[in-house]
Amino acid sequence: MQHAISISKLSKVYDSGLAALQEVDLDIRNGEILALLGPNGAGKTTLISIVCGIVNPTNGKVSVQGHDIISEFRAARELIGLVPQELHVETFETVWDTVSYSRGLFGKKPKPELIEQLLRDLTLWDKKDNKILELSGGMKRRVMIAKALAHEPKILFLDEPTAGVDVELRKDMWQLVRRLREEGGVTIILTTHYIEEAEEIADRVGVINKGRLILVEEKKELMRKLGKKQLTLDLNDVLETLPEALGRYDLDLENGGERLVYRYDTQAERTGIGSLLADLNRAGISIKDLDTEQSSLEDIFVTLVEETR
């Protein structure tokens, strides 16, 4: 099966000696939303920059819909739209001109009706004749998205698109990303610091740390595999210490002895909940209330990054 993007043994060592990427292998499927997570300096932006042609790779191969990014750079780049992390905009241009310029730069003939639709979708229509320097930070971010979409790309890179934007714009962007995928079949790769973002919209999650791709996994599968659950039991009476009969369980006494927290693995053959409740009953500990909670993608991410330190 042809992948949207195929990355093989990709490495990048900068002149300073910094190994930003080390033998990264990654296949990105057509029409998926892939979230790349990683701390600052992990190599996310370098990876995107190489695929888009902004940074030269040291080693390895990258192909976009089967087109090599170096020998067939035209065919490869035509398919890609990029929204970079920084707000790089032509300050003195109008919104309309800068978005139209982006379309031309990618070899597409003018299509004013498409630019109009884009600006309307991104609530920029009433600003179309404004110079970019007159726009707010959030509006500039929208302009950058419009520029990246002006040539109707099949693959869209969003490098931390919601960094520093308000909640409303973030929600708008998520909606736009979903619509692009559903209506246009656009493959979307986004890097983010906001785990909730990945949790909200991604199909798959990749974690990068220190230039290495630690894992790529279906989001649901990842949470199922690595996600731990915890059972919280609010007790009727304060418990000074844990009875010996409960010693075999991973239990913590919290909230001054009013709460018992039991952590268990969702992948284990038996969660142990049934026997725990029976043992509690046998020990004469009565329960007022109970609650279960699954660890978030953020917890999983922190755990993974900690493990690779």
Place this chain on the structure above:
Amino acid sequence: MNFEAVKAIYIFEMARMRRTLLQSVVSPVLSTSLYFIVFGAAIGSRIEEINGVPYGSFIVPGLMMLTLLQNSISNASFGIYFPKFVGTIYEVLSAPISFLEIVLGYVGAAATKSLILGTIILATAHLFVPIEIRHPFWMLFFLVATAVTFSLFGFIIGIWADNFEKLQLIPLLVVTPLVFLGGSFYSIEMLPEFWQKVTLANPVLYLISGFRWSFYETSDVSVTVSIAMISLFLALCLGLVWWIFKTGYRLKV
């Protein structure tokens, strides 16, 4: 060939000229007019004819070259430096365009601006002094070749520069002195023999001399040498730009 991209860059760059009309057009026209008033009318009226050409008319090709060189360099260097400075260069680098198309867009626009200015200066000069163009084809050749070559040179400076000071360094410290000492306002025959020989090392002399020949059939050096020199500069600049894009020098890491 990605013509749409070349067109997009070209139109985008030309739009900058329209936005900064005062700085781009009015300022060079004003400074040229001042040169004519000072050198042509005030001082020039006391200078004898040079090789049978009245002094006011004699300096026209030199003044055009001065404007052409300065503006080609500043337009092209700023055109590529500014996207680097504000970061919008990412878009050009990630677009499906070759180095040749990028150069055609940026350098084409810078050279066009210089040619427009050169024409305006010629028209302005015509208001002050009589002008004769004996070899219109060669005049056009020198005009276009110089505009393109020095726009390429400006493009190279714009890529090399990593701050605004460097952007101004070569035009101010190298190009302007070379133009002034390259026979813009005089014939090198007016210099002592030693300085005549030194001036022969100034590449701009050959451009001005050839250009002046196309006007009045009077030159400091053979016109064939002038044509060879401008062709050599053009080839050198093209070679350098090709190397820049091949290696990604100051553009890609």
